[in-house]
Amino acid sequence: MTITQLKYVLAVAEHQNFTKAAQKTFVTQPTLSMQIQKLEEELSIQIFDRTKKPIELTAIGKKIVNQARNIVNEADRMQDVVDQEKGFIGGVFKLGIIPTVMPTLLPMFLKNFTKRYGKVQLKIEELTTDEIIHKIKDGHLDAAIAATPLEIESIKERVLYYEPFVGYIPEHHRLFDKQKIEGKDLDLDDILLLEDGHCFRDGVVNLCKASKLQAGDSFQLESGSFETLIKLSNEGLGMTLLPFLHTLDIPNEQKSYLRYFTEPSPAREVSLLYNKNELKLQIINALYESISGVIRGAIAFQDVKIISPKAKN
Amino acid sequence: MTITQLKYVLAVAEHQNFTKAAQKTFVTQPTLSMQIQKLEEELSIQIFDRTKKPIELTAIGKKIVNQARNIVNEADRMQDVVDQEKGFIGGVFKLGIIPTVMPTLLPMFLKNFTKRYGKVQLKIEELTTDEIIHKIKDGHLDAAIAATPLEIESIKERVLYYEPFVGYIPEHHRLFDKQKIEGKDLDLDDILLLEDGHCFRDGVVNLCKASKLQAGDSFQLESGSFETLIKLSNEGLGMTLLPFLHTLDIPNEQKSYLRYFTEPSPAREVSLLYNKNELKLQIINALYESISGVIRGAIAFQDVKIISPKAKN
DNA sequence: ACCATGTAATAGATTTTATCGATACAAAAT
DNA sequence: ATTTTGTATCGATAAAATCTATTACATGGT
Numbered sequence: 250m251t252i253t254q255l256k257y258v259l260a261v262a263e264h265q266n267f268t269k270a271a272q273k274t275f276v277t278q279p280t281l282s283m284q285i286q287k288l289e290e291e292l293s294i295q296i297f298d299r300t301k302k303p304i305e306l307t308a309i310g311k312k313i314v315n316q317a318r319n320i321v322n323e324a325d326r327m328q329d330v331v332d333q334e335k336g337f338i339g340g341v342f343k344l345g346i347i348p349t350v351m352p353t354l355l356p357m358f359l360k361n362f363t364k365r366y367g368k369v370q371l372k373i374e375e376l377t378t379d380e381i382i383h384k385i386k387d388g389h390l391d392a393a394i395a396a397t398p399l400e401i402e403s404i405k406e407r408v409l410y411y412e413p414f415v416g417y418i419p420e421h422h423r424l425f426d427k428q429k430i431e432g433k434d435l436d437l438d439d440i441l442l443l444e445d446g447h448c449f450r451d452g453v454v455n456l457c458k459a460s461k462l463q464a465g466d467s468f469q470l471e472s473g474s475f476e477t478l479i480k481l482s483n484e485g486l487g488m489t490l491l492p493f494l495h496t497l498d499i500p501n502e503q504k505s506y507l508r509y510f511t512e513p514s515p516a517r518e519v520s521l522l523y524n525k526n527e528l529k530l531q532i533i534n535a536l537y538e539s540i541s542g543v544i545r546g547a548i549a550f551q552d553v554k555i556i557s558p559k560a561k562n
Numbered sequence: 563m564t565i566t567q568l569k570y571v572l573a574v575a576e577h578q579n580f581t582k583a584a585q586k587t588f589v590t591q592p593t594l595s596m597q598i599q600k601l602e603e604e605l606s607i608q609i610f611d612r613t614k615k616p617i618e619l620t621a622i623g624k625k626i627v628n629q630a631r632n633i634v635n636e637a638d639r640m641q642d643v644v645d646q647e648k649g650f651i652g653g654v655f656k657l658g659i660i661p662t663v664m665p666t667l668l669p670m671f672l673k674n675f676t677k678r679y680g681k682v683q684l685k686i687e688e689l690t691t692d693e694i695i696h697k698i699k700d701g702h703l704d705a706a707i708a709a710t711p712l713e714i715e716s717i718k719e720r721v722l723y724y725e726p727f728v729g730y731i732p733e734h735h736r737l738f739d740k741q742k743i744e745g746k747d748l749d750l751d752d753i754l755l756l757e758d759g760h761c762f763r764d765g766v767v768n769l770c771k772a773s774k775l776q777a778g779d780s781f782q783l784e785s786g787s788f789e790t791l792i793k794l795s796n797e798g799l800g801m802t803l804l805p806f807l808h809t810l811d812i813p814n815e816q817k818s819y820l821r822y823f824t825e826p827s828p829a830r831e832v833s834l835l836y837n838k839n840e841l842k843l844q845i846i847n848a849l850y851e852s853i854s855g856v857i858r859g860a861i862a863f864q865d866v867k868i869i870s871p872k873a874k875n
Numbered sequence: 876a877c878c879a880t881g882t883a884a885t886a887g888a889t890t891t892t893a894t895c896g897a898t899a900c901a902a903a904a905t
Numbered sequence: 906a907t908t909t910t911g912t913a914t915c916g917a918t919a920a921a922a923t924c925t926a927t928t929a930c931a932t933g934g935t
Contacts, residue, residue: 250640320633
């Protein structure tokens, strides 16, 4: 049994296809076939059921794959040990970010971070919370930023900041004249929300549920970005809710439409997520420090009420 | 980096000597030299300081060795996964037992166990508690039986049984006429104990401390086995204490010298110890079941007061 | 039934790697 | 100084991993 063989097994298990797995591992397909056969022989078990199309893991194959992942993870960690000792922070690092955090948070810390940690090659991907969960679990992401708490077994969460929600209330709206709004003022049929998969909505939906309605399910409109939402709102289609950081760069003439919540303000918790195996922990720590450092200045400390994206489950 | 290289590193780290490590790993010394150099090159670090005699680990070398152990442990566990799936219980299993448990417990379960699990090649070694701790930590033992609680980080304890102490009181001794004895009856200067390293004594010493004396340290006599102790006791050199199982096979004419404690009787806790990495867990489980099964019949359930071998620290 | 397609297994050649035996070299012990 | 003990180096060899080319085997479509 070699580490290489185990990596091959993981690749085939992932792609359910020897040929594709071969490309990903930069070897030819016969190499994979042979090495995996050799491993199966050594262990005297069948890892893959090759009669199925596409290829499938056998019952024991699944356990083998799990253990293989453990071994490969520990092996990868060897480089971490070396890097840590050398004080070296570098290498490829894959970070996932949910869409409603990406545009505001990324510009705030990216330049600073890459300047400080030039050896780290950040690969950032915009992903939904579900995609993030899967990709952290199977090691395709080193870390991610999403609304929490998720409380997923095998994923660690480190809170970056609490981001209050702010109401965006167009003229002629029934709440326009209030200086501060409260959760119970909200009406689900009255709020423009982002499309499904954006976990921001989860927070808001729960906020509304918690404060008022039974949520009659059907919303009036769904859109892809807060910019659109604001425009729709301006057209008189209803109010909307924006995470605090998004309110920082809306045009001045529209700022008068912002209505903060009375404290404790509803807020979302945004955290850094990573696999509990803690691979590349040094980079994760560096990221955490960078982000929470830059955020400390941006979000005024205030009394907030956390809205869980998971509460609806 | 290969698993083989990591095993070589572990061997050299253990023996502090390439030549000996080579013998243990069944390769030649140049093979070790080359493979370890290759690994050092790949990681761009020095694992060993070869200027020192005997050879030493560098600072980072120690961390590398730790991680190497993690990887190799996970790799070894692959066979466990396969065995578990196949319901196969077998292979070499190294078990350590402390001297004061060995002669009584071993005969009770060994025959039964080997009959039931013929595929397991038990290698049993008589060791002191300290030796056991070290050897479990570095993987030279798969499990051990000793008096607990030890509460060692990285070692798991599963209690096998509680073994009451029984007084062996010769004629003309001041306690001879009592039907049952109590902890406070004991006097350290008056008891024959086993030599240091036998953790049984720890228990007794603590028993005495707890019940009476400040333990003026110097004992009158120290010996190597309970048999000797009994004989010395018969010669009028004082009373002694025996673990319950040892009292089962003393000659009938001497049984009249046994004095049980009033309940709750002082007792020692005897446990199965194994590394928290849980390698070969199936065999450990099998052992546990075998031993606690045979013990259930042998030790009458009674109210006991546990004497910790560690309390003196 | 036959063929096209996608995919894995096999065979043989080639390259790479691990290991060995012999020996050189260094440091400590005598 | 010489012997002992132990590691590094060298060249040869055996073992292995990988490659290219090809075959085998399904599956679905015609």
